[in-house]
Amino acid sequence: xxxxxxxxxxxxxxxxxxxxxxxxxxxxxxxxxxxxxxxxxxxxxxxxxxxxxxxxxxxxxxxxxxxxxxxxxxxxxxxxxxxxxxxxxxxxxxxxxxxxxxxxxxxxxxxxxxxxxxxxxxxxxxxxxxxxxxxxxxxxxxxxxxxxxxxxxxxxxxxxxxxxxxxxxxxxxxxxxxxxxxxxxxxxxxxxxxxxxxxxxxxxxxxxxxxxxxxxxxxxxxxxxxxxxxxxxxxxxxxxxxxxxxxxxxxxxxxxxxxxxxxxxxxxxxxxxxxxxxxxxxxxxxxxxx
Amino acid sequence: xxxxxxxxxxxxxxxxxxxxxxxxxxxxxxxxxxxxxxxxxxxxxxxxxxxxxxxxxxxxxxxxxxxxxxxxxxxxxxxxxxxxxxxxxxxxxxxxxxxxxxxxxxxxxxxxxxxxxxxxxxxxxxxxxxxxxxxxxxxxxxxxxxxxxxxxxxxxxxxxxxxxxxxxxxxxxxxxxxxxxxxxxxxxxxxxxxxxxxxxxxxxxxxxxxxxxxxxxxxxxxxxxxxxxxxxxxxxxxxx
Numbered sequence: 305x306x307x308x309x310x311x312x313x314x315x316x317x318x319x320x321x322x323x324x325x326x327x328x329x330x331x332x333x334x335x336x337x338x339x340x341x342x343x344x345x346x347x348x349x350x351x352x353x354x355x356x357x358x359x360x361x362x363x364x365x366x367x368x369x370x371x372x373x374x375x376x377x378x379x380x381x382x383x384x385x386x387x388x389x390x391x392x393x394x395x396x397x398x399x400x401x402x403x404x405x406x407x408x409x410x411x412x413x414x415x416x417x418x419x420x421x422x423x424x425x426x427x428x429x430x431x432x433x434x435x436x437x438x439x440x441x442x443x444x445x446x447x448x449x450x451x452x453x454x455x456x457x458x459x460x461x462x463x464x465x466x467x468x469x470x471x472x473x474x475x476x477x478x479x480x481x482x483x484x485x486x487x488x489x490x491x492x493x494x495x496x497x498x499x500x501x502x503x504x505x506x507x508x509x510x511x512x513x514x515x516x517x518x519x520x521x522x523x524x525x526x527x528x529x530x531x532x533x534x535x536x537x538x539x540x541x542x543x544x545x546x547x548x549x550x551x552x553x554x555x556x557x558x559x560x561x562x563x564x565x566x567x568x569x570x571x572x573x574x575x576x577x578x579x580x581x582x583x584x585x586x587x588x589x590x591x592x593x594x
Numbered sequence: 595x596x597x598x599x600x601x602x603x604x605x606x607x608x609x610x611x612x613x614x615x616x617x618x619x620x621x622x623x624x625x626x627x628x629x630x631x632x633x634x635x636x637x638x639x640x641x642x643x644x645x646x647x648x649x650x651x652x653x654x655x656x657x658x659x660x661x662x663x664x665x666x667x668x669x670x671x672x673x674x675x676x677x678x679x680x681x682x683x684x685x686x687x688x689x690x691x692x693x694x695x696x697x698x699x700x701x702x703x704x705x706x707x708x709x710x711x712x713x714x715x716x717x718x719x720x721x722x723x724x725x726x727x728x729x730x731x732x733x734x735x736x737x738x739x740x741x742x743x744x745x746x747x748x749x750x751x752x753x754x755x756x757x758x759x760x761x762x763x764x765x766x767x768x769x770x771x772x773x774x775x776x777x778x779x780x781x782x783x784x785x786x787x788x789x790x791x792x793x794x795x796x797x798x799x800x801x802x803x804x805x806x807x808x809x810x811x812x813x814x815x816x817x818x819x820x821x822x823x824x825x826x827x828x829x830x831x832x833x834x
Binding site: 470479487488491492 | 673700
């Protein structure tokens with residue numbers, strides 16, 4: 305019983321982390337129709353920047369949360385630059401966008417290897433969250449529970465932003481009909497840059513939040529990107545609810561698959577994606593786009 | 595003619611290699627309504643798209659109250675006081691009725707002399723939109739969608755309104771409602787270009803008429819003069 309419960313909590317925690325990563329990916333992919341393969345790199349950059357600040361690699365030690373915000377802000381700027389100066393030049397060319405973003409992800413991986421070396425970098429759990437929570441006879445790591453809480457807060461904030469604010473309605477209008485959105489005075493290009501930067505910031509935030517659980521190492525980008533892809537394909541691109549459900553499904557499949565069928569872990573992970581692609585290409589909660 | 599609200603001067607426009615507007619010039623006077631007529635493919639909607647910045651003019655100039663807007667993007671032309679009610683309505687289908695209006699809200703321009711349009715005044719004009727304020731726009735009837743498209747354009751508090759076939763696909767009773775609304779808007783002092791297939795609708799409300807034929811201005815006249823010239827109408831519109 306304890307085993308199953310612990311595995312479940314780990315699955316939810318991993319799902320929460322995946323949600324933080326995939327929500328931004330889904331926003332960019334679903335709203336802007338850009339298959340952004342740098343998303344894993346943005347996660348990795350956030351993790352490396354955060355680890356640098358937290359571990360005092362620049363000579364000064366930063367608070368974990370401040371470091372997370374600084375990393376997210378830096379990566380948001382990087383994301384905005386990619387969108388504005390590269391992807392903006394390739395509208396409606398998904399193949400070119402895939403190649404450009406894939407190329408950037410390889411370049412970022414090389415630069416990270418050069419800057420931070422090949423050894424994994426541990427990120428300490430933030431003070432105050434190092435303990436355990438006792439629920440009945442069970443003991444759960446407090447930080448993992450906190451990650452779940454953070455994902456819920458971010459999810460609600462994103463929902464409020466997209467569904468309950470004027471700027472959210474403007475983003476959705478821009479997705480519905482970009483030309484008409486411009487005709488009614490919406491600066492669609494600026495909004496899309498903002499969405500891309502927000503998605504990048506979320507990925508980076510996920511990177512450093514995941515640091516104490518996953519550590520930071522070369523190749524973590526290529527480890528996380530397929531998972532985010534599966535979440536978005538499963539849940540449906542552009543759908544926040546889809547990201548939540550997709551993340552949780554993948555969180556459980558990944559952890560239970562690794563524990564119960566380690567030799568088939570990836571099979572268990574990717575099979576639902578194949579089925580969804582075949583039976584419901586727009587994903588569980590995505591809109592059909594002809 | 596009164597002060598020019600919107601003018602197209604020797605405009606050439608292309609879709610790919612197709613030369614769809616050829617040396618087109620006409621002028622919409624301030625607080626007047628210009629009916630833009632022509633057969634299918636004559637270039638009426640292209641004129642609207644060029645005026646709104648959705649299609650660039652390769653040659654010529656477009657001016658809003660004397661200020662050139664020829665190379666400006668749609669959002670800047672919108673800011674200069676031009677609004678479009680597009681052909682096919684093109685409401686934001688995944689937004690609610692209220693959201694469709696909210697996203698288009700803009701304070702009136704300094705040179706504007708019209709009452710400020712707000713959600714409340716739009717709902718007064720179209721009570722049915724208020725009843726459906728929280729519904730997704732995709733679920734509205736054709737007439738309601740047209741009202742929403744007009745309301746959305748008005749939310750920008752424009753000085754110039756471009757209306758591209760607002761009666762298209764609507765039942766006669768709804769067309770009458772839409773035309774009554776257009777009359778009210780004209781009385782409010784808006785400068786309006788009304789594109790229509792049906793000349794009779796335009797003759798009832800317009801001050802001036804321009805007829806396009808195969809991408810060129812064929813006739814510039816008034817409703818009264820045109821209604822007396824059956825041969826001209828037959829030649830360019832194939833009616834009467």
